[in-house]
Amino acid sequence: MECKERVAMKESELEEIAKRRGFFWQSAQIHGAMSGFYDYAHLGTLLKRKWENLWRKFFLGLDDNFYEIETCSIMPENVFKASGHLISFVDPIVKCKKCRNSERADHIIEKELKENFEGLSPKDLMKLIKKHNIKCPKCGGSLEEVGELNMMFPLDVGTGAEARKAYLLPETAQGAYMNFKLEFEALRRKLPFGLAIVGKAFRNEISPRNVLIRMREFNQAELQIFFDHAKINEHPKFNSIAKYKLRVFPVKNKKNNKIEEIACGDAVRRLKLPKFYVYYMAMVQKFYLDILKLPREKFRFRELSKEEKAFYNKYHFDMELNLESLGGFKEVAGLHYRTSHDLDGHQEVSGTSMVINVEGKSLTPHVLEVSMGVDRNVYALLELAFAKEKDRTVLRFPRLVSPFDAGVFPLVNKDKLPGKAREIQKLLEENGFNVFYDESGSIGRRYRRVDEIGVAAGITIDYDSLKKEDVTLRDRDSMKQIRIKIKDLPEVLKKFLNGEKLGKLGKVIKG
Numbered sequence: 374m375e376c377k378e379r380v381a382m383k384e385s386e387l388e389e390i391a392k393r394r395g396f397f398w399q400s401a402q403i404h405g406a407m408s409g410f411y412d413y414a415h416l417g418t419l420l421k422r423k424w425e426n427l428w429r430k431f432f433l434g435l436d437d438n439f440y441e442i443e444t445c446s447i448m449p450e451n452v453f454k455a456s457g458h459l460i461s462f463v464d465p466i467v468k469c470k471k472c473r474n475s476e477r478a479d480h481i482i483e484k485e486l487k488e489n490f491e492g493l494s495p496k497d498l499m500k501l502i503k504k505h506n507i508k509c510p511k512c513g514g515s516l517e518e519v520g521e522l523n524m525m526f527p528l529d530v531g532t533g534a535e536a537r538k539a540y541l542l543p544e545t546a547q548g549a550y551m552n553f554k555l556e557f558e559a560l561r562r563k564l565p566f567g568l569a570i571v572g573k574a575f576r577n578e579i580s581p582r583n584v585l586i587r588m589r590e591f592n593q594a595e596l597q598i599f600f601d602h603a604k605i606n607e608h609p610k611f612n613s614i615a616k617y618k619l620r621v622f623p624v625k626n627k628k629n630n631k632i633e634e635i636a637c638g639d640a641v642r643r644l645k646l647p648k649f650y651v652y653y654m655a656m657v658q659k660f661y662l663d664i665l666k667l668p669r670e671k672f673r674f675r676e677l678s679k680e681e682k683a684f685y686n687k688y689h690f691d692m693e694l695n696l697e698s699l700g701g702f703k704e705v706a707g708l709h710y711r712t713s714h715d716l717d718g719h720q721e722v723s724g725t726s727m728v729i730n731v732e733g734k735s736l737t738p739h740v741l742e743v744s745m746g747v748d749r750n751v752y753a754l755l756e757l758a759f760a761k762e763k764d765r766t767v768l769r770f771p772r773l774v775s776p777f778d779a780g781v782f783p784l785v786n787k788d789k790l791p792g793k794a795r796e797i798q799k800l801l802e803e804n805g806f807n808v809f810y811d812e813s814g815s816i817g818r819r820y821r822r823v824d825e826i827g828v829a830a831g832i833t834i835d836y837d838s839l840k841k842e843d844v845t846l847r848d849r850d851s852m853k854q855i856r857i858k859i860k861d862l863p864e865v866l867k868k869f870l871n872g873e874k875l876g877k878l879g880k881v882i883k884g
């Protein structure tokens with residue numbers, strides 16, 4: 374049955390569905406929730422973990438010399454003096470003279486002029502406010518001069534004379550830089566060398582908004598690749614992707630809004646990007662298109678202008694997904710060439726040398742950073758998965774990130790079928806699948822229930838299963854089924870989750 378219907382979803386609808394079905398909701402609601410804080414509920418936690426594990430498997434698998442670490446979330450002030458965050462990690466803030474409401478200046482202007490002004494200086498933003506006579510969106514009052522607010526959360530660690538000024542990490546990256554030298558020495562002393570962190574970041578956003586898109590406590594999956602700057606124009610595997618086409622939205626296309634399909638080889642020449650950088654652009658796009666299997670047209674790299682680039686970046690493209698609920702392409706990740714900005718800063722402020730010796734050469738490595746916002750990706754998965762069909766609503770998650778791999782259902786709740794179904798649940802769990810067991814209500818209702826929460830496959834145990842040791846496997850998206858031997862189930866389910874077509878796994882028995 375191919376009557377699927379993609380529906381444009383509003384942000385508020387998405388939030389409502391997420392809450393009703395158990396994906397996420399605002400934190401500490403009974404005490405009056407604070408904006409920008411969300412808890413993951415039972416399904417959201419599963420979805421988020423699946424995404425994170427796929428991220429780990431893919432990005433750590435790119436090089437034998439990439440490793441994951443876990444670091445602290447609170448670090449002393451000097452870390453941020455060194456990284457530049459104390460001075461440069463600021464957002465433009467504007468206050469209303471009348472009601473004292475404060476908001477991000479660029480956001481207020483964006484709302485009025487329907488254009489993105491991120492990265493403009495407070496002076497330029499003020500000029501726009503005056504030119505277009507922009508007022509407070511809450512009360513219509515006049516606005517004060519645009520100022521700047523540092524986005525880090527400060528705190529004091531310890532008490533009395535022992536107390537030290539510290540901050541919550543605004544990006545996991547600094548954890549990796551703090552560990553770089555120690556890890557390099559504990560490991561193989563080879564470059565390129567990667568440190569990945571999947572963890573929390575904290576920012577005192579002036580205007581948290583769009584549910585999981587702009588939060589104050591959020592999750593990042595970041596990989597810092599330390600490499601020899603002299604080798605930036607090469608990558609040993611570049612030839613394998615030279616013809617691979619990237620979807621790119623260069624700065625120069627801002628006016629005509631055109632996304633270009635550019636082969637990696639051409640991206641090096643036309644966009645004047647180093648091969649090392651372009652290689653990782655290809656890997657990032659493959660993660661979205663081949664691993665997560667998101668529609669190609671939903672993805673693009675957006676080149677950031679000089680004004681928009683983060684203060685530490687030399688090359689900076691954001692990875693964006695087209696999200697109808699948010700009115701178009703939105704940033705979910707970034708690929709940042711940070712040069713030796715951070716290691717130089719830490720060396721200068723701490724007095725600890727960041728110079729290493731590799732194959733007889735002394736150097737401070739440069740850093741290429743793959744930085745992804747986990748929550749923004751979770752939001753995008755939820756939006757892109759939602760479909761309303763004639764007889765059902767369904768969350769068509771990419772199979773590998775579906776909160777549950779399979780639902781296990783005895784056709785009826787009697788005659789030894791539940792016992793057999795429990796055996797199959799055990800078999801699947803022992804083989805590493807996460808399984809949802811349900812024996813209540815009609816089988817049709819149970820299928821609808823799991824479709825609504827996006828369970829990838831339905832395994833049904835019927836009377837024939839008792840005689841023939843086989844079951845049906847139902848594909849959530851096509852609702853078609855195949856019959857397979859129980860002994861083959863783990864292998865078949867694995868192939869199914871990895872994207873194999875149902876017809877290739879068995880004879881389709883039902884439309």
Ligand code: GAP
Binds near residue numbers: 593
């Ligand atoms: N280490 C580099 C860095 O943090 P960033 O562009 O500031 O760069 C990286 O953040 C990613 O983290 C973004 O692409 C976005 O997905 C996510 N992110 C940033 N701020 C966020 C926020 N307030 N709420 C949710 N996700 C956020």
